[in-house]
Amino acid sequence: MHFKILAATALASLVGLSAPAFADTQLNALFMSQAAYSEADVKAMTADFEKANPGVKVNVEFVPYEALHDKIVAAAGAGDRGYDVILYDVIWPAEFVKKGFLKDVTDKVPAADHDKIFDGAWTTVTYDSKVYGMPWILDTKYLYYNKDILAKAGISAPPKTWAELESQAEQIKAKGLVKYPIVWSWQQAEALICDFTTLTSAYGGSFLKDGKPAFQTGGAVEAVKYMRETLDKGVTNPSSREYLEEDVRKVFSNGEAAFALNWTYMYALANDPKQSKVAGQVGIEPAPGVDGISKASAVNGSMGLGIASNSAHPDEAWKYVTFLSSKDVQDKYAKLSLPIWKASYTEPAVTQGQEYLVKAADVSLGLMFLRPAVPYYTELSNILQKNIHAALLGEDTPQAALDAAAARAARLR
CATH class of the missing domain: 3.40.190.10 (Periplasmic binding protein-like II)
Structure with a gap:
């Protein structure tokens, strides 16, 4: 019997050695598959994030814009089978906050960032004076x-x-x-x-x-x-x-x-x-x-990235959101969607080859009319x-x- 106990202990030790010390944290993120950033852009941004954050993997899913709202609503009741990060339209915060779908991240946003980002972008993620994510797509027609x-x-x-x-x-x-x-x-x-x-x-x-x-x-x-x-x-x-x-x-x-x-x-x-x-x-x-x-x-056709209330990994999700919405990343991928950051509009990476777009944006971004912010x-x-x-x-x-x-x-x- 003593031999059996020793053998079992040794086997358990071998199993422990063969398993990874820490499993990767898996994030699930939901995006739309049309307009603004392309699927290739989002996948490239995500690969850069994973490289900068070893141990965190992100599964990205894309749906047509017309399916995005209902997909978010359906996933909200899915527990840990839902999403950690969701892309949502400027017209949805009132509804999503009322239903408890989004985490309040007001205390996580550096105060200095408020003046660095366009007001029209902030409206995307703000409701009742609280912030529920980071602006990501700053857009108008x-x-x-x-x-x-x-x-x-x-x-x-x-x-x-x-x-x-x-x-x-x-x-x-x-x-x-x-x-x-x-x-x-x-x-x-x-x-x-x-x-x-x-x-x-x-x-x-x-x-x-x-x-x-x-x-x-x-x-x-x-x-x-x-x-x-x-x-x-x-x-x-x-x-x-x-x-x-x-x-x-x-x-x-x-x-x-x-x-x-x-x-x-x-x-x-x-x-x-x-x-x-x-x-x-x-x-x-x-x-x-x-x-x-x-x-x-x-x-105002802007969109934001928020953390789902039922996310099992809110800290890692916030790292992903802030990475994707950072100035460096937005400047790098500014050909299909212009950055949320005011300072970006003097950067050659943003302006070169699309000077006329930036000139039009200089007028339009200050005029963006908001559809009703109601639940x-x-x-x-x-x-x-x-x-x-x-x-x-x-x-x-x-x-x-x-x-x-x-x-x-x-x-x-």
Whole structure:
């Protein structure tokens, strides 16, 4: 019996020697698979993080933007089977904080960083004066135009107002240069609300007033009227009502549109001769304004990285979040998404080759119009999507569509 005990002890010792002293910490992170940083960029950033943090491994998962919100919600109840780090949109913090999905990291953010990062980026991760992550994607929509088409139409400068855009589009169409000069992302999705928000900001409209719907009055109504008018005049591609941002990029890059509204990432891709027929002919400007109301317009399309409340490794997750959002990393990968850091905009790594983008950003980033920061935003957006889309299909007038949306939205809390 004494021999058996000794043998068992020796075997246990051998097993202990053969096992690793410490297992790697595994993080799970959720990202989107379109716009802003590419999957290749995120994987490269992650590899650099793992190299700088031995013993920490990150499993990265990508889903389309349209699936991101529901994926986060579903994972929130998954315990340790969920995510440690999540990418979330500027429109979701109110809901996610109310439901307890995100960790409060207010005390972890260095006070000095607040003034170094754009205010529009901070709104992405701030709710009720507390911080729930780090800004990561600083984005808005810009007006893209085809320089060659404008020149052939005898147009010397891109439009500064939405009325000028419509007029130039009519001129281009009359000359037969392209059948539908303007392309948008107006599918019944959040993309439609982003274009609507851009126009609403230009016309001086608003979503809510004293917590009640206000989009059935003023500038928001004018925004939908403008959208419908460009369809009726045949200057907007009617397929825009089925398009998302990638569709817009492909149509514009194929030379089938003179104007497009899209995010930062399109600038690099539309200028890439491997992916675009119009490389070298891509102009970019802030989205236009409205005479007497605005000089330009912009929607806040920023996104942040947060730590899921059910993360088993919050300290390592915070290291990963701060690494990805650091100035050095953002400057290195600034071709599809511009940095959140103010000082980056004088760095050659950021500005070289995209001087016109940075010039447009200098205007647009200070104008970004915020969609409502309310816990019921997803339901509100779905109501607006359905009713605005009906107006764009000609099933309802812009006023009637927004009145119907307001009546439904008034019941949300």
